[in-house]
Amino acid sequence: xxxxxxxxxxxxxxxxxxxxxxxxxxxxxxxxxxxxxxxxxxxxxxxxxxxxxxxxxxxxxxxxxxxxxxxxxxxxxxxxxxxxxxxxxxxxxxxxxxxxxxxxxxxxxxxxxxxxxxxxxxxxxxxxxxxxxxxxxxxxxxxxxxxxxxxxxxxxxxxxxxxxxxxxxxxxxxxxxxxxxxxxxxxxxxxxxxxxxxxxxxxxxxxxxxxxxxxxxxxxxxxxxxxxxxxxxxxxxxxxxxxxxxxxxxxxxxxxxxxxxxxxxxxxxxxxxxxxxxxxxxxxxxxxxxxxxxxxxxxxxxxxxxxxxxxxxxxxxxxxxxxxxxxxxxxxxxxxxxxxxxxxxxxxxxxxxxxxxxxxxxxxxxxxxxxxxxxxxxxxxxxxxxxxxxxxxxxxxxxxxxxxxxxxxxxxxxxxxxxxxxxxxxxxxxxxxxxxxxxxxxxxxxxxxxxxxxxxxxxxxxxxxxxxxxxxxxxxxxxxxxxxxxxxxxxxxxxxxxxxxxxxxxxxxxxxxxxxxx
Ligand SMILES: [Zn+2]
Numbered sequence: 001x002x003x004x005x006x007x008x009x010x011x012x013x014x015x016x017x018x019x020x021x022x023x024x025x026x027x028x029x030x031x032x033x034x035x036x037x038x039x040x041x042x043x044x045x046x047x048x049x050x051x052x053x054x055x056x057x058x059x060x061x062x063x064x065x066x067x068x069x070x071x072x073x074x075x076x077x078x079x080x081x082x083x084x085x086x087x088x089x090x091x092x093x094x095x096x097x098x099x100x101x102x103x104x105x106x107x108x109x110x111x112x113x114x115x116x117x118x119x120x121x122x123x124x125x126x127x128x129x130x131x132x133x134x135x136x137x138x139x140x141x142x143x144x145x146x147x148x149x150x151x152x153x154x155x156x157x158x159x160x161x162x163x164x165x166x167x168x169x170x171x172x173x174x175x176x177x178x179x180x181x182x183x184x185x186x187x188x189x190x191x192x193x194x195x196x197x198x199x200x201x202x203x204x205x206x207x208x209x210x211x212x213x214x215x216x217x218x219x220x221x222x223x224x225x226x227x228x229x230x231x232x233x234x235x236x237x238x239x240x241x242x243x244x245x246x247x248x249x250x251x252x253x254x255x256x257x258x259x260x261x262x263x264x265x266x267x268x269x270x271x272x273x274x275x276x277x278x279x280x281x282x283x284x285x286x287x288x289x290x291x292x293x294x295x296x297x298x299x300x301x302x303x304x305x306x307x308x309x310x311x312x313x314x315x316x317x318x319x320x321x322x323x324x325x326x327x328x329x330x331x332x333x334x335x336x337x338x339x340x341x342x343x344x345x346x347x348x349x350x351x352x353x354x355x356x357x358x359x360x361x362x363x364x365x366x367x368x369x370x371x372x373x374x375x376x377x378x379x380x381x382x383x384x385x386x387x388x389x390x391x392x393x394x395x396x397x398x399x400x401x402x403x404x405x406x407x408x409x410x411x412x413x414x415x416x417x418x419x420x421x422x423x424x425x426x427x428x429x430x431x432x433x434x435x436x437x438x439x440x441x442x443x444x445x446x447x448x449x450x451x452x453x454x455x456x457x458x459x460x461x462x463x464x465x466x467x468x469x470x471x472x473x474x475x476x477x478x479x480x481x482x483x484x485x486x487x488x489x490x491x492x493x494x495x496x497x498x499x500x501x502x503x504x505x506x507x508x509x510x511x512x513x514x515x516x517x518x
Contacts, residue, residue: 001090001118001138001172003057004195007037008185009174011199012050020205025053027203032056040176040197044086051087059120060088066102073122073143075102080111088117095121095132096144105135112136122176124148126168139172139194140165146177157184159191166192227517228276228283228326231333231509232269232290234258234307234360239272240507241281242514246344248507249281262310269316270323277324285327288316289336289513293378296516299330302378305396307361331516333357333509334381335372337467337502338365340512342372346465346503353463354455355502356383358448358470361396362404366459384408388450403451407444412470415440427474441476448477449484456489456497467502474501 010031012024020027028039028050040059041047047060060083066072074080074093083091091111095104104121112119121132124144132140145161146154154161157178165173172194179185180201188196200207224243231238233256240251257268273286292304292311299317317328331339338355341347347355351370357363362384366373373380384404385397392401405411409423416436420426429437452464464481471477482499486492504511 001057004038004174005172006189007195008035009038009040009059009176009195009197010034010036010202011040011176011197012046012203013040013042013199014203018204018206020203024203025049028054028056031202038195040092040199041088044082047083047088048086057089058087059090059092060084060086061092070098072099072102074107077107077110077114080107081115084115084117090118090120090138091115092120092122092141092143094144095135095137095140096124096128096148097150098148100128100131105131108132108135108137112138120174124151126164129165129169129173133169133171137171139174140169141174141176141197143176143197157188159184159187162188162191162193226281226283227514228273228286229510229512229514230269230272230276230286230288231336231513232256232265232288233333233509234291237268237272238507238510239276240510240514241276241279241283242511244518246511246515248511250279251507251510252276258308262314265308265311266314266316266319269320273320273324273326277326283326285329285517286320286324287336287513287515287517288320288328288330289333289509289516290316290330291333294330294332294335295378296329296331296335296374299328301330327517329517331513332363332365332378332381333512334363335365335374336512336516337504337508338367338465338512339372340504340508340515341465341467341502342367343515343518344504344511345508346500347463350462352459352461353465354383354452354459354461355465355467356448356452357468358407358466359468360409362407366455366461368459383451383455386451386454388447388454403447406447407451407470409470411447412440412444415443423470427470427472430476431473438476441474442480444470445477445480446484449481449488452481452485453488456485456495460495461497463498463500465500465502467504467508471501472505 012027014021024046032054038057041050042061042063062074062079063071064075072094080091108119118138120139121137122141122143123129129140145151162175174195175188175193176197179198185196227242229240229242236253237256238253241249257264293302295302301311301314304311316330320328334357341355347353354366364381364383366381385402387401388403389401393405395402395405426437430441478499502508
């Protein structure tokens with residue numbers, strides 16, 4: 001016991017699943033070479049092998065699966081006897097409450113008396129330590145702290161527990177359990193420990209490897225990378241350089257040559273991409289969000305309306321990859337916007353949400369169970385074309401009464417009898433208290449609520465996120481929509497549905513385009 005004072009004890013243990021099983025004598029030699037003052041070893045075989053390899057004081061234990069289904073340390077006198085015969089200088093045994101139920105304190109006294117070796121008590125609490133000291137233990141070890149039902153909360157080595165033990169018992173206190181850094185070993189000694197036992201952090205190479213591998217992988221995953229995001233709209237094409245953390249380094253907006261046909265549009269995209277790449281800060285990939293439905297697996301346009309004539313069937317990804325030499329990912333613009341909100345914006349904390357874009361058209365993207373919903377043929381989320389008024393206003397899709405016909409820019413201006421030149425003016429007027437503008441937004445909100453009620457009934461989302469020009473700087477729309485939905489949606493109070501404005505704002509399209517790459 002005296003030889004252990006102020007020393008490091010290395011616990012050399014490995015079970016049959018460990019690559020070093022059967023090589024504990026080698027670890028003991030290495031421990032000796034490194035300055036260890038003692039060894040803790042499990043089982044007669046390892047104790048015998050270590051004894052023939054090194055001449056250090058050795059604590060022997062025998063881990064046995066007990067009939068209650070859990071491991072018990074040195075559960076009977078015979079195992080202690082065999083360990084001493086194999087070369088153990090002292091014996092440790094489980095003296096927790098559970099161990100005591102199986103006779104640990106009586107066994108402790110018997111081992112001491114009959115085998116004439118020091119006996120050490122593995123404990124988890126002060127009370128257990130005191131009981132063991134009372135029964136004649138030569139030292140207590142904090143080994144079981146964190147591993148018993150009553151101490152499962154103790155997930156880290158805590159030097160204050162060692163201090164408390166030192167105050168509570170007059171026998172030596174040896175710190176053991178989750179001492180996985182030299183700093184913690186030092187703290188244990190400063191707290192009054194007689195010696196410190198370190199195991200896994202020295203003798204389990206796979207656990208040591210895991211620490212380093214996790215650190216390397218986490219640092220690599222969070223290293224800053226850049227993506228060129230391009231949002232091809234019917235009117236404008238926005239692009240920008242976005243980091244994997246959602247920072248926008250620069251952005252530009254140029255008109256889209258919407259009537260140029262497939263070849264003209266692809267040339268336009270190529271120009272935007274090459275110009276963006278030429279601005280430096282090496283982008284690793286390009287994300288393109290485009291109007292129309294897209295198969296994101298191959299970056300082809302499945303279908304586009306006459307807003308972009310000739311765009312249906314275009315193989316965007318291959319063409320831009322060939323022109324730029326960068327990996328290219330393509331997605332529908334409303335879907336991309338939803339991904340942008342999920343990664344960088346208002347939807348970060350949601351797994352089930354609907355993102356609705358309100359502009360010249362009405363579109364959307366939705367996440368169901370943490371995944372972007374595409375539908376079977378990539379036509380999902382056409383919220384703008386849900387019918388809210390059978391036989392109502394004619395829609396761009398050829399049907400009547402679609403949500404889009406009642407909740408796009410033209411509809412909002414119409415609700416104010418076209419007294420405002422554009423939506424920005426109308427929203428500013430409403431914010432300034434002009435009754436006509438306010439009434440128009442209320443009417444708009446009531447129409448939007450009719451469509452949102454259908455989505456909520458179908459999807460039961462955590463949040464609705466309003467994006468696009470009509471949602472910007474428009475708090476009245478949010479409050480009015482909230483009120484309208486509370487009147488229409490069944491069990492509204494229990495849903496705790498949040499109605500939010502897109503937080504990626506004007507750059508939502510570019511951020512979304514970059515987000516699809518991530
Ligand atoms: Zn329609």
